[in-house]
């Protein structure tokens with residue numbers, strides 16, 4: 001769940017992270033008033049959940065309150081990625097001496113949070129990591145133990161920062177890490193974290209994402225911020241395909257078969273189990289495949305749910321084949337998923353042996369599942385075939401068809 | 402028409418209202434229903450959801466309920 005920039009800044013400010021002076025304007029007149037209060041030049045930023053605001057014209061500068069009013073009027077009318085802004089953030093524009101990057105997210109390989117620091121802020125951190133790896137430093141830390149400020153100091157000092165800068169950046173970075181842990185965030189990022197001409201630091205832009213599962217635990221905070229329980233807060237509105245995916249997941253209460261995200265590839269994916277979806281999606285891409293969708297199956301869904309999900313994936317224009325791959329399952333039954341997928345393919349008017357390029361779900365009741373696949377001539381693999389190998393075979397078979 | 406599982410109840414046993422109620426109670430995926438006379442009917446739309454738990458077979462006299470795997 002994403003926060004708008006103004007919400008993220010309010011949350012960070014509450015935790016002691018310095019943010020620019022200013023306010024949130026819902027009308028051009030508000031913007032004029034805030035610019036008057038700030039005094040001097042301001043920056044006006046469209047409050048949408050998607051990125052690319054600068055390129056789209058959603059960020060403007062104004063030297064006077066009258067200019068701020070006119071700029072806000074333009075921004076409030078401007079759709080970015082099909083979203084109209086909820087408001088405009090009006091902030092003091094200050095002279096910048098140096099820009100840094102500070103971020104905290106999860107490191108799936110280390111299975112721990114990771115703090116990231118760069119002395120090249122203001123640009124995409126992935127770009128910096130690729131082109132200037134010596135300007136990016138990372139440190140993992142425990143999500144269970146209290147966060148130690150020393151970890152942050154060590155991280156920042158590793159790029160040669162010392163003196164007053166090191167002390168201030170350590171304090172801001174530690175507060176960011178505390179915020180990340182306290183509020184169940186999946187990403188807490190300040191970019192740029194700017195040192196101004198007067199030597200002070202300020203979070204000029206920031207991005208906070210909360211884990212969807214944490215929303216219940218954080219309901220008091222969300223209520224305080226005026227965020228409704230039914231606000232999905234994704235980076236873009238769901239597509240029709242994704243909306244239908246959510247409906248599939250609601251056909252009954254058993255398990256999960258949905259959480260669909262649309263992509264523009266040609267290989268339909270019916271994937272899941274124990275974090276398997278992300279691994280399999282990545283493996284398909286690594287082997288040169290183009291996924292048509294992401295989805296999640298788990299918790300022993302009904303035959304009906306697996307069937308409806310399969311039909312949905314097959315209904316997507318450009319999808320010619322599907323791969324059914326999951327991690328080893330324990331509570332989800334292989335035979336139930338096999339029934340659902342085979343049924344879905346047949347109800348969509350196709351032959352399972354033709355449409356399913358590869359089926360790899362090892363685990364509970366796999367013997368029964370494999371009998372079903374054999375009857376319908378579907379190529380399958382057991383646990384001796386890794387998820388990566390299953391993805392490779394699926395991609396290879398799609399390419400050969 | 403089910404594709405994977407067919408459930409059959411012997412007609413005489415199906416007419417036994419007590420047995421019918423028991424079958425409705427034990428089946429975790431609602432494959433049995435009682436009609437207006439209280440007799441047991443099989444819900445065709447749910448047969449493929451059968452989890453092969455055998456609770457219906459154990460609840461009925463031997464041989465009166467059969468769960469047939471159509472893929473074998």
Ligand code: SF4
Pocket residue numbers: 408427428429430431432450451452453454455456457458468
């Ligand atoms: S075997 Fe279990 S799930 Fe299947 S019909 Fe009998 S009681 Fe229902």
